[in-house]
Amino acid sequence: MTVVLNQSFTGISIGAVLLLIALGLTLTFGQMGVINMAHGEFMMAGAYTAYLLQQAIGDAGVSLLVALPTAFLVAGAMGALLEWLLIRRLYTRPLDTLLVTWGVSLMLQQLARDIFGAPNVQTRAPEWLTGNIGVAGTTLATNRLFILGLALLCVLGLTAAMRATPLGRRIRAVVQNRDLAKVSGIATARVDRTTFFIGSGLAGLAGVALTLVGPIGPTMGTNYIVDAFLVVVVGGIGRLRGAVVTAFALGVLQSVLEYSTTVSVAKVVVLVAIVAFLQWRPQGLYTLRTRSLA
Amino acid sequence: MSEFIVSRRGLLTGVGALGATAALTACGAKTGSGTSTGSGATADTSGDTVKVGLLNSLSGTMAISEVTVRDSLLLAVKEINAAGGVLGKKIEPVSQDGASDWPTFAEKAEALITDTRVAATFGCWTSASRKAVKPVFERHKALLFYPVQYEGLEQSPYIFYTGATTNQQIVPALDYLKKQGRTRLYLVGSDYVFPRTANKIIRAYAAANGMKVVGEDYAPLGSTEFGTIVNKVKDAGADAVFNTLNGDSNVAFFKEYKSGGLTARSLPVLSVSIAEEEVKSIGTQYLEGQLTAWNYYQTTPGAANTGFVKAYQDAYGKDKPTSDPMEAAYVSVHLWKLMVEKAGSFDVAAVKSAADGITLDAPEGKVTVDGATQHVHKTARIGRIGADGRITEVWNSGGPVKPDPYLKGYDWASGLS
Numbered sequence: 001m002t003v004v005l006n007q008s009f010t011g012i013s014i015g016a017v018l019l020l021i022a023l024g025l026t027l028t029f030g031q032m033g034v035i036n037m038a039h040g041e042f043m044m045a046g047a048y049t050a051y052l053l054q055q056a057i058g059d060a061g062v063s064l065l066v067a068l069p070t071a072f073l074v075a076g077a078m079g080a081l082l083e084w085l086l087i088r089r090l091y092t093r094p095l096d097t098l099l100v101t102w103g104v105s106l107m108l109q110q111l112a113r114d115i116f117g118a119p120n121v122q123t124r125a126p127e128w129l130t131g132n133i134g135v136a137g138t139t140l141a142t143n144r145l146f147i148l149g150l151a152l153l154c155v156l157g158l159t160a161a162m163r164a165t166p167l168g169r170r171i172r173a174v175v176q177n178r179d180l181a182k183v184s185g186i187a188t189a190r191v192d193r194t195t196f197f198i199g200s201g202l203a204g205l206a207g208v209a210l211t212l213v214g215p216i217g218p219t220m221g222t223n224y225i226v227d228a229f230l231v232v233v234v235g236g237i238g239r240l241r242g243a244v245v246t247a248f249a250l251g252v253l254q255s256v257l258e259y260s261t262t263v264s265v266a267k268v269v270v271l272v273a274i275v276a277f278l279q280w281r282p283q284g285l286y287t288l289r290t291r292s293l294a
Numbered sequence: 295m296s297e298f299i300v301s302r303r304g305l306l307t308g309v310g311a312l313g314a315t316a317a318l319t320a321c322g323a324k325t326g327s328g329t330s331t332g333s334g335a336t337a338d339t340s341g342d343t344v345k346v347g348l349l350n351s352l353s354g355t356m357a358i359s360e361v362t363v364r365d366s367l368l369l370a371v372k373e374i375n376a377a378g379g380v381l382g383k384k385i386e387p388v389s390q391d392g393a394s395d396w397p398t399f400a401e402k403a404e405a406l407i408t409d410t411r412v413a414a415t416f417g418c419w420t421s422a423s424r425k426a427v428k429p430v431f432e433r434h435k436a437l438l439f440y441p442v443q444y445e446g447l448e449q450s451p452y453i454f455y456t457g458a459t460t461n462q463q464i465v466p467a468l469d470y471l472k473k474q475g476r477t478r479l480y481l482v483g484s485d486y487v488f489p490r491t492a493n494k495i496i497r498a499y500a501a502a503n504g505m506k507v508v509g510e511d512y513a514p515l516g517s518t519e520f521g522t523i524v525n526k527v528k529d530a531g532a533d534a535v536f537n538t539l540n541g542d543s544n545v546a547f548f549k550e551y552k553s554g555g556l557t558a559r560s561l562p563v564l565s566v567s568i569a570e571e572e573v574k575s576i577g578t579q580y581l582e583g584q585l586t587a588w589n590y591y592q593t594t595p596g597a598a599n600t601g602f603v604k605a606y607q608d609a610y611g612k613d614k615p616t617s618d619p620m621e622a623a624y625v626s627v628h629l630w631k632l633m634v635e636k637a638g639s640f641d642v643a644a645v646k647s648a649a650d651g652i653t654l655d656a657p658e659g660k661v662t663v664d665g666a667t668q669h670v671h672k673t674a675r676i677g678r679i680g681a682d683g684r685i686t687e688v689w690n691s692g693g694p695v696k697p698d699p700y701l702k703g704y705d706w707a708s709g710l711s
Contacts, residue, residue: 002529003525003529006525006529007522007525010521010522010525013521014519113353118352118353118357118361118391119357119358119361120355120357120358120545120575121575122545122575122577124577124579125549130549130552130553130579130580131552131553132553132554132555134555139554139555141521141550141553141554142553143549143553144521144553210518212549213518213519213546213549213550214518214542214545214546214549215358215518215542215545215546215575217355217542218353219354219355223516223518255521255522258522258523259522259525259526262511262512263485263512263513263517264485264512264514
């Protein structure tokens, strides 16, 4: 029983990381159709922001809390800049966005290498995030709980913003039918940029969360970008609910398989399961109904 | 979606190969004008300097470890140059980045030998990178000095191994655990050559020595998800973990280990790839009390080590620790110098035949080159990681151990290859 509980928690914590990374992508890839290969590098920017703040502030707890909003702004600003410089010219050509953002991602990796040096760096976790809490015979690692809480907060915040704010309504309108939204008086260009800002900002938050579990390096983004796209595609492109369900399902599936087999076998089985699932439901778990013709 | 990554790497390799081909063509005219008389690779020793290659990962997942080895190699070169060089020639180091990518290592090795025309190359860390460059050095009959402990079961006529082989590190580590009464082992490693071979050896040892391997898990190199592995370790009823993870996967593993509630007291981890530099970057709060097996620690007593630590810290900073692979790398350059001087030539064949019996009073104590295996006699040491990040010795073999890369001296190892 303890095994099941422990593994479920491990799976949920893997899911929380996946979810945090994929959340921003559901906006930029899902809602806007931009295949943003630089999403992982925005995450890296968030992680390095946390690192720099810790160097400047010293206290691990304070710097972590300051890092969350700062990383959101830094990564968000980078995203908005990328949108303004390049992506806004490519909205009708999704495959070109892949090539362009891939190039940007390579440049950002090299930039990070030049600024921070090639070796990976680490942040110190605050004391209260290095221990664990015992619940019903299982041990829940506090850093994982923190990431889970952060992921859930982001989901709630994003849902609320999309449902209840004028901006959210405008974003949904642009996604469903860009032309109609435009003639209705919505400044689609500004909505696009804001959406990209939020999506990239969420990647920055994910980057801060990842500093709690592993090292920070120029290539850390590439380790996660594939998983993030998988979550978005399987969940149903542009569906927040799909991303949430898929992230946790893949996390738990991965951890259960890992426990009974090995890491590599688990990865293969998960990929095969995803391929099989997409054969059966190419549109993903949830689908978005739109009035647009495309 | 993983095709993106594959095609990305494929593209890069392709571009790299084009670049290398262009470079080779451009330098083709120089080939054959060297003064060396040996067949195969010809080092360019016509000028006042002799070039040597430094081949380390300066980027990627292994950079955390390999950059320090490069720094240590440069220190040795600087010292030798300050003392007048080798055979009257100053050493000119040419550093290349293997980028934690094995095909890149092979390409850069090829370029160092045929384009830069180095007299010898120093470097590599992972066994995968060594296996990738081995055929290159053998084809060109060029010399590689490899400074890291490894899994043994290998002997190349063109590689000098100055780190420990298994009977100088892993076997003594297992002897130590057995003496401590820790007989139920859980094996955790990165998924590539060294950990898989090391664990094969550990299993053979365990079977012959009344120990039991209660679990064995591998994570991809660079992996940062260790939740499940830590849970499995907890449930397996082990009384020690034998850790062969490499690079910064260790950061994620030990963070997970601590937050999973495991400590050095409840379930000690013995690591063979974590030295002082890694301890510093992983964080001592995660490592205090854990065990390591090496031949050298920064705290190893002796005048040679005091001088080495001081020289290194003067060059790279007071807070920089020294470690076993750094020391073995530093020693390898000095050993090469002694071999060249004994041979009176940079010629590879002459250097190789001069190697046997070359002795150096190294920071780790006396080391002697064994000409037959091209390995080095070294003292085995077990250490415990302290709260200050230093590693203190808790056991040593009492003197240099003769290298035995194929474990011929052990009956239980007869089936291994």
